[in-house]
Amino acid sequence: MMRFMRFQVEYVKKLIQQAGVVAVPGCGFFHSVTSVEKLSQEGYSYQDRYIRFAFCKSDRTLASAAQKLEELLDAAGCLKLQ
Numbered sequence: 001m002m003r004f005m006r007f008q009v010e011y012v013k014k015l016i017q018q019a020g021v022v023a024v025p026g027c028g029f030f031h032s033v034t035s036v037e038k039l040s041q042e043g044y045s046y047q048d049r050y051i052r053f054a055f056c057k058s059d060r061t062l063a064s065a066a067q068k069l070e071e072l073l074d075a076a077g078c079l080k081l082q
Contacts, residue, residue: 007008019068027049027051 007027016022026049055062074080 004038008051009073011081015051015079018081019065019072021053021065021068026052 005025005027008027012023012025053065057065069079072079072081
């Protein structure tokens with residue numbers, strides 16, 4: 001489980017560095033899975049698959065963030081961070 005948390009933290013750090021957009025790892029917002037067996041049966045749990053953004057910003061700030069994120073999308077529509 002710690003491996004996923006480290007990955008999320010590294011992912012949002014890269015997002016900040018490459019796009020200048022801040023997100024929060026999902027591990028801070030969802031209940032953790034208590035057993036490795038349960039994790040393998042259900043696939044990744046919510047805290048391992050999602051990051052969160054705050055939308056309590058001005059329209060101008062949100063439009064700028066959206067543009068920066070769009071520049072990092074690959075052909076499948078996924079964020080491609082280096």
